[in-house]
Amino acid sequence: MSAAERRIETVRVELGARAYDILIGDGLIGAAGREIAARLPGARAAIVTDENVAARHAAALAASLEAAGIAATTITVAPGEKSKSFSMLEEVVDAVLAARLERGDAVIALGGGVVGDLAGFVAGIVRRGMRFVQMPTSLLAQVDSSVGGKTGINSPRGKNLVGVFQQPALVLADTGALDTLPVREFRAGYAEVAKYGLIDRPDFFAWLEANWREVFDGGPARAHAIAESCRAKAAVVARDEYETGDRALLNLGHTFGHALEAATAYDSARLVHGEGVAIGMALAHRFSARLNLASPDDADRVEAHLAAVGLPISTGEIPGELPGPERMLDYIAQDKKVARGALTFILTRGIGRAFIAKDVASSEVLAFLRTAMLPSGAG
Amino acid sequence: MSAAERRIETVRVELGARAYDILIGDGLIGAAGREIAARLPGARAAIVTDENVAARHAAALAASLEAAGIAATTITVAPGEKSKSFSMLEEVVDAVLAARLERGDAVIALGGGVVGDLAGFVAGIVRRGMRFVQMPTSLLAQVDSSVGGKTGINSPRGKNLVGVFQQPALVLADTGALDTLPVREFRAGYAEVAKYGLIDRPDFFAWLEANWREVFDGGPARAHAIAESCRAKAAVVARDEYETGDRALLNLGHTFGHALEAATAYDSARLVHGEGVAIGMALAHRFSARLNLASPDDADRVEAHLAAVGLPISTGEIPGELPGPERMLDYIAQDKKVARGALTFILTRGIGRAFIAKDVASSEVLAFLRTAMLPSGAG
Numbered sequence: 054m055s056a057a058e059r060r061i062e063t064v065r066v067e068l069g070a071r072a073y074d075i076l077i078g079d080g081l082i083g084a085a086g087r088e089i090a091a092r093l094p095g096a097r098a099a100i101v102t103d104e105n106v107a108a109r110h111a112a113a114l115a116a117s118l119e120a121a122g123i124a125a126t127t128i129t130v131a132p133g134e135k136s137k138s139f140s141m142l143e144e145v146v147d148a149v150l151a152a153r154l155e156r157g158d159a160v161i162a163l164g165g166g167v168v169g170d171l172a173g174f175v176a177g178i179v180r181r182g183m184r185f186v187q188m189p190t191s192l193l194a195q196v197d198s199s200v201g202g203k204t205g206i207n208s209p210r211g212k213n214l215v216g217v218f219q220q221p222a223l224v225l226a227d228t229g230a231l232d233t234l235p236v237r238e239f240r241a242g243y244a245e246v247a248k249y250g251l252i253d254r255p256d257f258f259a260w261l262e263a264n265w266r267e268v269f270d271g272g273p274a275r276a277h278a279i280a281e282s283c284r285a286k287a288a289v290v291a292r293d294e295y296e297t298g299d300r301a302l303l304n305l306g307h308t309f310g311h312a313l314e315a316a317t318a319y320d321s322a323r324l325v326h327g328e329g330v331a332i333g334m335a336l337a338h339r340f341s342a343r344l345n346l347a348s349p350d351d352a353d354r355v356e357a358h359l360a361a362v363g364l365p366i367s368t369g370e371i372p373g374e375l376p377g378p379e380r381m382l383d384y385i386a387q388d389k390k391v392a393r394g395a396l397t398f399i400l401t402r403g404i405g406r407a408f409i410a411k412d413v414a415s416s417e418v419l420a421f422l423r424t425a426m427l428p429s430g431a432g
Numbered sequence: 433m434s435a436a437e438r439r440i441e442t443v444r445v446e447l448g449a450r451a452y453d454i455l456i457g458d459g460l461i462g463a464a465g466r467e468i469a470a471r472l473p474g475a476r477a478a479i480v481t482d483e484n485v486a487a488r489h490a491a492a493l494a495a496s497l498e499a500a501g502i503a504a505t506t507i508t509v510a511p512g513e514k515s516k517s518f519s520m521l522e523e524v525v526d527a528v529l530a531a532r533l534e535r536g537d538a539v540i541a542l543g544g545g546v547v548g549d550l551a552g553f554v555a556g557i558v559r560r561g562m563r564f565v566q567m568p569t570s571l572l573a574q575v576d577s578s579v580g581g582k583t584g585i586n587s588p589r590g591k592n593l594v595g596v597f598q599q600p601a602l603v604l605a606d607t608g609a610l611d612t613l614p615v616r617e618f619r620a621g622y623a624e625v626a627k628y629g630l631i632d633r634p635d636f637f638a639w640l641e642a643n644w645r646e647v648f649d650g651g652p653a654r655a656h657a658i659a660e661s662c663r664a665k666a667a668v669v670a671r672d673e674y675e676t677g678d679r680a681l682l683n684l685g686h687t688f689g690h691a692l693e694a695a696t697a698y699d700s701a702r703l704v705h706g707e708g709v710a711i712g713m714a715l716a717h718r719f720s721a722r723l724n725l726a727s728p729d730d731a732d733r734v735e736a737h738l739a740a741v742g743l744p745i746s747t748g749e750i751p752g753e754l755p756g757p758e759r760m761l762d763y764i765a766q767d768k769k770v771a772r773g774a775l776t777f778i779l780t781r782g783i784g785r786a787f788i789a790k791d792v793a794s795s796e797v798l799a800f801l802r803t804a805m806l807p808s809g810a811g
Contacts, residue, residue: 139522150589178557182583182674183597205560210529216560217596295561 060273062280066200066287068294071220072327075200075287077280081227082113085161085188086121092223093159093184098125099149101172102163103132106190109233114163116189116231125161126152127381134319136167138204139215145175150185159184159222165191165328166198177219187221190230192242193327196282197248199224201290201300204306211387212319226283228276239269240363241327244334246278247362249285251334251355252302255282255405256342259413262358269362298409305407306334312384313368316376323372331364332371340421341400351403368426378422381414439652439658445579445666446748450599452639454579454624454666456659460606464540464567465500471602472538472563475597477504478528480551480591481542482511486568488612493542504540505531509550513698516550516585518594524554528562538563538601544570545577545705549595552583556598566600569609571621572706575661576627578603580669580679590766591690591698605662607655618648618743620706623685623713628664630713630734631681634784636660641737646739677788679795684778684786691763692747695755703749704743710743711750719800720779730782747805757801762796 061078076088089096102111107129118125128200130136130146162172162184176185187199205216231239246268250258267274286303293300301350310326310333317323338352356366358429368375375381386396396418400410436599440457455467468475477497481490481616486508495506507527509515528539539562541551555564566578584595610618615755625647629637646653674681689705689712696702717731735745747754765775775797779789 140520143518146594147587147589150587150593174557178584178596180595181582181597182591203560205557208526208529210526214529214559215525215557217557220559412742 060276063285063330064280066220067291068220070292071202073220073222074408075226075283075301077226077228077352077388079173079193079229079276080228081225082110082163082230083117085114085186085225086117086119086123087162088223088225089159089186090123091122092123093157093186096123096156096184097158098123098156098161099132099152099158099185100127100161100163101145101168101175102127103130103165103168103263105132105134105166106168110163110190110230114161114172124336124426126253130168130171132167133321134167134207134212136207136273137171137213141171142174142206143187144169146179147301149175149306154179155379159167161185161186161272163188163190163429165189169194169198170204170213171206173202173219173221174206174364174412177217182219185215185219185221187224189224189226191233191234192239192279193245195226195228195231195279196241196242197286198247199226200283200286201303202294203296203373212314214430215240220294224283226279228271231275232271236269236363239293241325243268243362244297244327244359244364246282247359248305248330248334249282249304251404252285252305252407253405254281254285254290255403257285258358258404262354265362276363283376297307297366301397301409302399302407305401306332306337308385309333311335312381313371313375315371315373315384316381328365331359335359336421336425337399338401338416339425340398341384343421343424344400344417347401347403347406351401354404365384372428375426378419378426381422381426382419386415438792439655441655443659443662443666446670447599448677449583450673452599452601452603453603454603454662456574456605456607456655456662458608458655460604460605461542462496462607464493464565464604465496465498465502467604468497468540468565468601469500469502472536472565474536475502475563476531476533476537477502477540477565478511478531478537479504479506479540479542480524480547480554481506482509482544482547483620484511485543485547489542489569489609493540493642509547510604511546512700513586513591514593515546517749518585520550521553521585521595524550525558528554528558533558534560535559535562535617536651538565540565540567541578542567542569544568544573548573548577549583549592550585552581552598552600553585556583556596561598564598566603568603568605570613571610571618571658572624573603573621574610574658576622576624576665578605579662579665580682580754581673582675585663588622592733593695599673603662607650607658610654611650615742618706620704620710622647622741623706623710623738623743626737627682627684627713628661630669630717630780630783631664631684631786632784633660633664634782636664637737637783644737644741661667678789681778681786684780685709685711685716687764687777688712688715691760692750692754694763694766695760696750696752707744709807710738710744711747714738714745714806715800716778717780718804719777719797720781720798722803723779723796726780726782726785730780733783753803757798757805760801760805761798764797765794 160176189199310329461602563734581599
């Protein structure tokens with residue numbers, strides 16, 4: 054490992070009294086005890102993780118905490134979205150209480166988005182709020198879900214409908230943990246990396262077009278892409294912590310994406326979140342072009358880049374049958390980002406020029422979907 | 433009803449962006465639609481209430497909301513602490529989601545402390561936070577639990593161990609709702625009223641000594657006592673919203689009180705919360721005198737007033753067997769206000785001069801309990 058790879062990047066999330074650091078670099082799981090002890094002196098900890106991540110990293114984390122004098126208990130949940138449930142919430146809450154942890158102690162989320170969302174919610178409600186440390190081990194979690202304080206579980210009525218805003222005291226993104234990620238999962242996380250370029254960082258998108266292979270290979274380019282993504286998200290979150298305005302920009306590609314996830318019954322064999330976002334971003338750019346807001350060339354460029362890294366860009370690439378455009382519109386209308394019945398979309402005026410469009414006519418969306426959902430792909 | 437009784441008192445809770453008004457007066461259930469519509473224009477609502485309160489007040493509230501153009505659904509839970517459970521939380525969350533309410537819509541808690549704690553927690557976690565309106569119908573809820581944003585449910589490991597801080601947008605305390613309260617319940621709420629005098633308002637305590645009969649009878653003295661209590665609590669909450677310091681003063685009488693509630697298995701036939709607080713306040717003053725912090729005359733005065741209104745002041749007044757002093761100390765040590773194993777008590781230097789005492793030696797507490805728990809009462 055080169056010296057450059059060992060460098061730790063720090064991104065500050067500016068939230069006043071709730072401000073915190075995101076550290077990004079190789080080897081941070083082994084350094085966790087030192088970093089946490091420095092920020093939360095005297096705290097004990099509960100590590101929340103899933104079976105897969107525990108097998109790879111739990112022992113290293115526990116050893117690091119122990120070496121720093123942090124007493125810790127480990128709570129392991131089943132991997133996958135099913136753990137984002139009321140029953141698992143109750144179980145983990147009880148385990149944290151059983152460990153007799155207090156408000157000043159820390160819940161440490163070691164894992165991907167599911168673990169982070171569940172553990173963060175637990176930290177937010179045990180004794181009305183404990184300290185919380187995010188240790189994301191997937192690319193998606195490192196660049197998206199671990200930053201910004203959104204936590205929660207799913208309801209039978211929809212994903213992420215129940216939760217709290219609970220900012221972590223610290224985020225430790227160990228880029229070395231990504232070395233063992235399956236490529237499909239890495240790619241899915243990459244969709245969110247590309248998203249930040251498309252929202253408001255056109256130079257970053259251009260850099261990704263030129264350097265994505267290095268990002269996939271690991272090393273300094275990967276750490277840079279993660280840090281830049283965290284900076285982009287942190288800037289939006291600092292402007293709008295509780296999602297009353299600008300933060301909706303982070304949903305670029307997500308309105309279509311969530312509808313596709315719902316339409317495929319959240320079956321990860323058919324579609325994972327990041328793939329839905331990739332298709333959604335391609336559709337959002339194509340839809341913007343159809344509305345004469347952006348050039349079709351920009352939609353072409355987005356599709357070309359996402360396809361180059363191996364991400365899907367059209368509904369035709371999803372295995373199995375999909376509902377028709379009318380039913381897809383229903384899924385879109387049910388998405389929680391819909392305010393008081395109006396259809397809100399994140400549209401764009403070009404690469405890095407996304408904006409929040411309220412009151413988009415559902416007839417326009419339907420007409421677009423009829424064209425875009427042809428088996429031949431977006432048109 | 434006199435004109436004076438119809439007067440509405442307003443107490444402002446100064447919490448910056450989360451500041452809100454508490455309105456206190458007769459007839460506020462009937463005026464709720466107007467007051468809510470003025471503050472949350474366009475909001476729809478879910479009324480959370482219990483079967484007993486619903487029978488008395490739900491129709492009047494629903495009519496008031498309808499007259500103001502606020503569409504509302506009513507969610508009714510069983511009365512009593514058992515409703516502060518994970519399963520009821522899940523049920524009410526689902527009912528709010530089923531009504532398709534959004535973040536800008538309101539959860540209205542119509543009832544006592546149980547309903548307020550449960551509904552506030554629901555408001556805090558559905559879609560990561562909805563608007564919340566407290567309409568307390570018990571004296572305890574009007575002077576204590578509806579003010580300050582603490583919400584939550586119980587765990588098998590202890591009361592109120594799971595919840596969030598969720599400040600309401602508005603509190604409407606209809607003093608007319610207290611006319612139908614059983615006297616034992618009114619008295620229990622009165623213990624918290626007296627508490628505010630004992631913490632830091634000696635003049636208010638003296639006023640209560642002179643005017644408590646009028647407070648029990650209703651009318652302007654009752655409304656004044658409630659408003660003064662809300663002002664007292666609001667001042668403490670404004671200084672320490674998240675209970676990291678001064679807010680612990682509000683636990684005067686609660687460390688002993690909670691232990692007694694636990695020791696009687698939360699059996700309301702034997703002891704209700706306010707009665708535990710009354711005994712706890714008498715013990716806290718007697719313990720302070722024993723430690724030569726305060727004059728025994730002040731402890732006498734506290735006991736005399738609480739006894740005059742009909743509240744218990746010694747453990748000997750609790751029906752049935754109690755555990756011995758050693759076991760009581762265990763209950764005290766398990767109370768969630770215990771930080772990192774040290775015993776923290778709210779003690780006093782006299783009437784209206786309460787303070788937070790950290791590191792109280794458990795041997796001192798045990799020695800005191802051995803004297804105070806003699807069947808002959810506090811000594």
